[in-house]
Amino acid sequence: xxxxxxxQVLVRLLPPxxxxxxxxxxALVIATPLGLVLGAWRAELSDQQPAARLIDTWVLxxxxxxxxxxxxVFYFILPKLGLQxxxxxxxxxxxxxxxxxxxxxxGRAAVQSVAKGQWEAALALGFDRRASLLQFILPQAARRxxxxxxxxxxxxxxxxxxxxxxxxxxxxKAAEAISSANLRFSEVIVVxxxxxxxxxxxxxxxxxxxxxxxxxxxxxxxxxxxxR
Amino acid sequence: xTLLAANNLFKRFGSFTALDGVDLDLDxxxxxxxxxxxxxxxxxxxxxxxxxxxxxxxxxTIEGLPATDLQSLRRRVGMVFQQFNLFPNLTARENVxxxxxxxxxxxxxxxxxxxxxxxxxxxxxxxxDKLPSRLSGGQQQRVAIARALAMEPVLMLFDEPTSALxxxxxxxxxxxxxxxxxxxxxxxxxxxEMGFARRAADRICFMDQGRIVAMAPPQxxxxxxxxxxxxxxxxxxxxH
Amino acid sequence: MSFDWIAFFEYLPRLIRASGVTLxxxxxxxxxxxxxxxxxxLSRLLGxxxxxxxxxxxxxxxxxxxxxxxxxFCYFALPKLGLVxxxxxCGVLxxxxxxxxxxxxxxxxxxxxLGKGQLEAALALGFARWQAVLDILLPQALRxxxxxxxxxxxxxxxxxxxxxxxxxxxxxxxxxxxxxxxFVVIEIxxxxxxxxxxxxxxxxxxxxRLEKGLSS
Numbered sequence: 001x002x003x004x005x006x007x008q009v010l011v012r013l014l015p016p017x018x019x020x021x022x023x024x025x026x027a028l029v030i031a032t033p034l035g036l037v038l039g040a041w042r043a044e045l046s047d048q049q050p051a052a053r054l055i056d057t058w059v060l061x062x063x064x065x066x067x068x069x070x071x072x073v074f075y076f077i078l079p080k081l082g083l084q085x086x087x088x089x090x091x092x093x094x095x096x097x098x099x100x101x102x103x104x105x106x107g108r109a110a111v112q113s114v115a116k117g118q119w120e121a122a123l124a125l126g127f128d129r130r131a132s133l134l135q136f137i138l139p140q141a142a143r144r145x146x147x148x149x150x151x152x153x154x155x156x157x158x159x160x161x162x163x164x165x166x167x168x169x170x171x172x173k174a175a176e177a178i179s180s181a182n183l184r185f186s187e188v189i190v191v192x193x194x195x196x197x198x199x200x201x202x203x204x205x206x207x208x209x210x211x212x213x214x215x216x217x218x219x220x221x222x223x224x225x226x227x228r
Numbered sequence: 229x230t231l232l233a234a235n236n237l238f239k240r241f242g243s244f245t246a247l248d249g250v251d252l253d254l255d256x257x258x259x260x261x262x263x264x265x266x267x268x269x270x271x272x273x274x275x276x277x278x279x280x281x282x283x284x285x286x287x288x289t290i291e292g293l294p295a296t297d298l299q300s301l302r303r304r305v306g307m308v309f310q311q312f313n314l315f316p317n318l319t320a321r322e323n324v325x326x327x328x329x330x331x332x333x334x335x336x337x338x339x340x341x342x343x344x345x346x347x348x349x350x351x352x353x354x355x356x357d358k359l360p361s362r363l364s365g366g367q368q369q370r371v372a373i374a375r376a377l378a379m380e381p382v383l384m385l386f387d388e389p390t391s392a393l394x395x396x397x398x399x400x401x402x403x404x405x406x407x408x409x410x411x412x413x414x415x416x417x418x419x420x421e422m423g424f425a426r427r428a429a430d431r432i433c434f435m436d437q438g439r440i441v442a443m444a445p446p447q448x449x450x451x452x453x454x455x456x457x458x459x460x461x462x463x464x465x466x467x468h
Numbered sequence: 469m470s471f472d473w474i475a476f477f478e479y480l481p482r483l484i485r486a487s488g489v490t491l492x493x494x495x496x497x498x499x500x501x502x503x504x505x506x507x508x509x510l511s512r513l514l515g516x517x518x519x520x521x522x523x524x525x526x527x528x529x530x531x532x533x534x535x536x537x538x539x540x541f542c543y544f545a546l547p548k549l550g551l552v553x554x555x556x557x558c559g560v561l562x563x564x565x566x567x568x569x570x571x572x573x574x575x576x577x578x579x580x581x582l583g584k585g586q587l588e589a590a591l592a593l594g595f596a597r598w599q600a601v602l603d604i605l606l607p608q609a610l611r612x613x614x615x616x617x618x619x620x621x622x623x624x625x626x627x628x629x630x631x632x633x634x635x636x637x638x639x640x641x642x643x644x645x646x647x648x649x650x651f652v653v654i655e656i657x658x659x660x661x662x663x664x665x666x667x668x669x670x671x672x673x674x675x676x677r678l679e680k681g682l683s684s
Contacts, residue, residue: 185544227627303594
């Protein structure tokens with residue numbers, strides 16, 4: 001381990017780290033409203049309605065296949081359709097498709113976790129279902145979404161590393177390129193690992209604080225998933 | 229003959245003083261009831277006796293010996309909790325038998341036989357194969373008493389054993405406790421059941437703000453309360 | 469653009485063979501995870517302070533890395549430390565360790581979710597801490613552990629797709645090289661997706677059934 005070389009690597013990895021963050025944040029900004037709104041809507045639909053079936057299929061496919069396959073779909077099929085798409089857009093597209101699929105479940109679970117008594121109290125006051133949802137249920141559900149959505153950002157940072165397979169020069173691809181050019185694998189991987197760890201761990205720490213402050217639910221669920 | 233001697237116990241939780249210099253003696257076969265307002269340190273006191281809480285300072289000896297080995301101390305001191313804390317995945321019989329089997333080295337048959345006898349003693353003979361979720365609160369608490377007795381303790385601690393029970397079930401639990409006391413078991417009972425205290429206690433102790441404020445036999449305790457704060461407490465609790 | 473059924477059936481056997489590798493590598497890493505996870509969880513719950521913080525640090529470290537980085541570490545850096553493994557076993561090691569860390573967290577939170585009363589009841593009977601955890605708490609926690617653990621298996625299967633980067637011949641690697649060989653894109657992608665959906669769907673189905681069966 002050569003600290004001087006590692007410092008050099010660190011400097012060279014900063015721009016790709018920026019790209020990783022940009023990819024993840026862009027995907028989060030698009031996927032969060034999309035996923036949460038669809039999820040809250042899904043909570044209100046019965047299982048048989050066509051919209052519910054559509055949403056469920058989306059979730060099923062996203063959760064039932066690796067994100068690598070979802071990335072391949074964008075990478076191989078868009079050019080087949082004759083669409084010249086920049087890699088960045090393909091990457092964000094795959095991340096949004098994937099993340100929204102997971103966030104639909106976040107939104108849906110948050111709405112469904114609001115106690116039935118709250119619905120009954122609102123309806124008994126004379127509000128209709130729509131108004132009850134907007135006025136009373138969603139504000140309570142929103143508190144329970146904050147932690148999981150923060151956590152989603154660190155999941156996206158992890159997932160964005162898979163975009164290296166389509167030669168998008170985010171952090172992992174850049175590290176791979178540097179290490180195979182210089183054949184100094186250990187040092188580069190350690191530096192890369194430190195960069196990922198600082199952000200992913202930092203964000204999940206903040207997410208845990210929010211989760212503890214804003215909701216009593218959670219726990220088991222967030223210990224789960226590590227691969228997409 | 230002194231069974232338990234606690235001297236000068238202090239316990240703080242952050243800025244809250246739960247025990248503020250408590251001395252307590254108990255003779256073999258004696259039944260002591262501890263009462264007092266919530267937050268007065270009653271539960272902390274008995275939880276210190278079997279070291280579920282570690283006192284900040286002070287000494288506790290049982291049968292003249294300081295408790296050096298936690299596990300052997302706790303085997304000799306039984307405890308019954310407010311929330312029963314039965315093991316939900318085990319039947320009543322298994323709840324009672326697991327201690328003797330795992331800790332005293334009894335065979336399964338011996339431990340089961342001991343459990344059956346104890347369940348019989350707490351009037352639950354027919355319920356040995358039921359899971360706790362199939363039992364009423366009163367029945368669960370009686371299983372919990374049997375579970376503690378299965379370790380053949382020299383002292384039984386009761387931490388508000390009837391506070392979580394519906395009124396119609398309190399009686400069946402208290403009856404078992406009275407009988408236990410009459411059989412010569414040394415007991416310390418934290419409770420608000422003044423009827424039980426009058427009926428079964430040798431001494432009653434009143435705690436407030438981490439101290440023992442008054443201690444007297446039942447007759448004197450109720451008829452000539454030795455402290456003004458106790459007078460007020462009794463007025464509140466007895467609804468005079 | 470039309471769907472070519474002949475191509476679809478021509479390449480299907482190769483991908484079905486590759487799903488065998490996907491299953492093998494996932495099952496082996498699940499096995500490794502199931503051995504490591506209780507060790508990690510119990511030493512975090514019961515170990516002396518130093519071991520506890522070391523295990524916690526390790527868990528947080530792995531949780532804070534993309535699985536791809538762990539895989540790359542095992543494949544490229546471990547040989548420098550004298551441990552040379554084939555791509556396949558490298559994948560088993562990397563996924564096994566990552567899976568173990570998440571499974572350890574599942575075990576720990578399941579035990580902690582039982583509440584203080586159960587531990588205190590066992591301690592009051594005279595159980596030592598480790599005995600209480602093993603004899604009283606763990607059997608109860610098991611029903612809360614099994615469903616999320618099966619779900620972890622689904623995650624392992626998804627993560628095994630990443631082993632394509634270290635040339636393990638599982639579904640994703642074989643599919644990808646078929647696409648580059650034949651330029652048959654849609655048919656092969658559909659096959660890959662369907663195979664994953666079948667495998668992961670089955671596991672998820674079992675997980676749901678377990679959840680329902682154990683909660684009743």
